[in-house]
Each structure stands twice: as structure tokens, then as C-alpha cells.
Amino acid sequence: MTITTNKNYFEIKRSGINTTFQDQGRGNLYHIGIPFSGAMDNRNYQISNKLVGNEINSPSIEFAFQGPLLKYFGDNINFAITGDVKFVIRKKNNVIEGSCYQSFTLENGDELDIVSTNKSVYGYLAVSGEFDVDYQWSSCSVNTKANIGANNGKKIEDTQKIYISKINKNLSNKKLNYINTKIENIRVIQGTNFNYFSDEGKNIFFEKEFIVSKLSDRMGMRLEGPKIENVVNTNIKSEGLIKGVIQVPADGNPIIMLSDHGTIGGYPKIGVVISADYDKLVQLTPGSKIKFKKVELADAETLFKLYDLETQNLISQI
């Protein structure tokens, strides 16, 4: 249960654009219309927790583009930010330029200003303690569409307070040498309706560049570019979706389903982004170019194994 009498807390001076509590997400609820949700970039989320000595699946604060400005009150606490993020720490007498993948200590009255992400979308803030959040179906992940998760299922708002309990007294600093790399191609497996599209449409999908549209959020990423022609039917009988599915509606512009996607949909599926490329995909900002590359299932499985090993390896270095 939430402890509201806790003396350690952040006061939110500026909430940012889309700031929410996230963890590993919640499964086994697609059948009632609830998607996984959870941190969009799972690798960066897990690393944020490890840098402050938490379990890797603890709640973190996820922000997009502009992050929050938080004022801290309480006992000394460590925090870490992951992603590609510009932030500063304002202390009584000086300002410290922040750097990602490194823990810092906050003292009573310090301000943490998460100015913005650099050429990426999501960043993560973890603290060496427990955010006092509510869990639903064993996850605190906020799904604003169904108002599920921490903070009454809503974004973090201006002037609210975020309480922290069980601060870890061991404030040794941790650091990881890691630079987020950009991805050249997004690898996909052919979708179940691949043959709904004309030969030219199929070629366009794997040969041409698409641009990430501004109309992208935690639910989906819309793409613009050459139109993909459908020669069978622009609708299918509604059926289940998973994250990474690329649907093409009648207008010929692909939409990629992301972590808060609607659980069923009625547009043909041209492809599915492989699990290994999901963390990188979600970090592509509006205006970024995307090119899809076709891979087979066996390759996708191997690529995921490698990606997962790399993530574990990074975590074990901390």
C-alpha cells in the first residue's frame, strides 16, 4: 500500500511531455483488452535500476523528449539516468552537468532538471529506493488509455509529489561505459497478410525509406513515405495484435504497434519487427528515416539471443 507520510519525496516543478511510472509490464491480459505496457526501451530501463543498486525490474520514471524538473526533499539519495539525455543538477551553490549511465547523489533541496533527450525519444530515471506506487496485476506500469497502474493510471503532473521509501544507505557511485547506437535497418519477419499487397507494394516495403511521423506515441508509430498498395482487402476480420506488428490501413501508410497498442485490430499485417530491434525502434524520433530488412524466423531468434546476452553483459558490468 501507498505510504503517504514518507518524508523523502520529489516535488514536480515541471512534469515534461509524457512522464510515467513503468516497469517490466503486465502479461496475460490481452484477452480482456489490456496490452503489456511497460518500459518502451527495456535495456535502458533495466540499466537505470542496476546503476542505483535496485532489482532490475523495479519501477522507473520514463520520460519522452522533454523530461521532468524535480525538487528533492529528504535524506541523501542516489539516482541515475539512462538513454541519451541532457540533464543538470542544481545545488545550493553550484550546477552540475549530468551524464547518463552514472549515479549521482541528491541532497535535501537539490533540483534535478531533465532538460531533454538528444536525438532519441525515451529516457529513464531510477532512484536508490522504492517509489511508493500502486501495482495492478503485479505491475506499476501506467496505461493512460485504461487508467491502469501507478499514479491512478495517469501521467505524472505538475506540482504533484512522488514519495520514496526504503532508501538504500549505501551511496557508492556506479558507472557504465555505454553509448546508445543508432540502428541502420529495422529487421522484420513477413506478416500474416503479406500477400495482401501488390508485388510493387512488397518491394517498396523492403526497398524504400519511410519517415517516422509526429503522430507517434506509446501506442504506435505512424510512418510516411511511398504508399503500399493493397490488392486483396484493406480490412481483415479483427484479430489479435502484438507489439511490433506493422499494419497497413487503406491509406497505404504503415503503423507499427508499440507497447500500449490496442489489443485487436482489423488492418492487414505486412510484417512484424523482430524482438531484438524493438528497443532501438522506439527511440527513433519523428523525422527519422526507417528502412526495413527482411529476416527469417531462425535468424530473428538468434539475433534476440545475442541482444539479450549483450544486455545481461552490460548489467553484469555495473
Next chain:
Amino acid sequence: MIKNISNLGDAALYCDFGTEVNKEINSKVIRYFRSIQKENIDGINNLTPSYNKLIISFDLRKKKFQSIKKLIENLDITNDDELESNKIKIPVCCDEKFSLDIKRLEEKLNISRDKIYEKFFDKEFFCYMTGFIAGMPFLGDLENELQAKRLETPRVKVPKGSVGLTEQFANIYTFESPGGWNIIGNTPRVIFDSSKKNSPNLINPGDVVTFEQITKDQYDNNNE
């Protein structure tokens, strides 16, 4: 009973039960869904039954497509004659304030609103699936006379509780949401309640639903 199993991406099975939308095929999907749910198979982290497909998502750290496929192919699916189902009555108020598209339907279908409501409230609906947004039930089947297409331009906001028709189906908007269904009324019943951990949905696949007309006063006095 599954016609074909293929992969949807690298972490899901796409089980195809056919192309038709009817109770018989959907009941098979629901039987599989319920049986697999009961098995509690390690690594499976989501099941999505729909009209004639079942999608089985799994954790790629624990399982791979081929191993889950084998498991599903070798499952013993209970094939009782009758699918167990709850019977649920949903009150609906058709006051002008709520019946946003009744006039459009009268024109499109070329029948009076009285006739539309008479047929609608007379009908026993079968819940094919729930989803898109949390708890939204897809209920069928409407007779041909009541079948209309979606709005050409979807509404940006359909009010919570709205009851809508499209093609052979009726549904209920469990949240305020964008949408293009033809809205004929509104229910005060809570259809999705996330505080009910074990059964947040009032209506589940396989359930039988009837609608019951209520007055504006009855609607306003409903304190649920």
C-alpha cells in the same frame, strides 16, 4: 480443429481456425483459449482469442516458436457440447442525448428508430471477443436489416458507456475513446472495473448478452 499454425513475428503463434465469422468457429477458438489458459504453460505470456484466430504470445527468453507449436498441437482440448457461458442483462438508455447516430441509421437502413430499437432489444447477443480497448465486448449477430458501416469520419471522442452498431456487431465503449461505430444509446453499467483483479470484465467471450431499455430517470438514478 486449428486449420493452420504459423508464426506472427518471432514471439507469437498465429492459430487460424478459418475465415468465416460465426458462433461455431468462435466457440472452437474460445475452447482452445480456455484450455490453454488452464494449462498455465511456462513461457506463454498472453492469449488473444478473436472471431476465428487465436494468438499465443510467449517469452522469447524461455521458449521458441517450434517448441510452443508442438505443445499446442499435442494439447487435449475439451470438447463439451455446450460452451459454458454467463447470461448478462445490460440496461441502455436511448435518450436523444445518448443516441448520437440513430437518425443516421434511420436514413441509412431505411427503417424507423422504433423498429431499430424493437429488433435490438429483442435480440440475444453472443460475445465473440473482448478488446481493442480494455473490456470492450464484440457482440453478434445483428440481422442484415440492422447492418450499417462505420462512420466515414470516426468521432474523436465517443462517450464512455456508448452502445454502438457496425456491420453484424454491437459493442460497448468501456472508456471514452476515438471510434466510428453508430451510437444508439448509453449504459450506466460499469463494463470494465480494473479494481476487480480476477474478473475486471463484466462480459467475456462466450457470454450471452441481452439489452434492456431504461428511461432517462432510471439512467440518472443508477449509482453504480
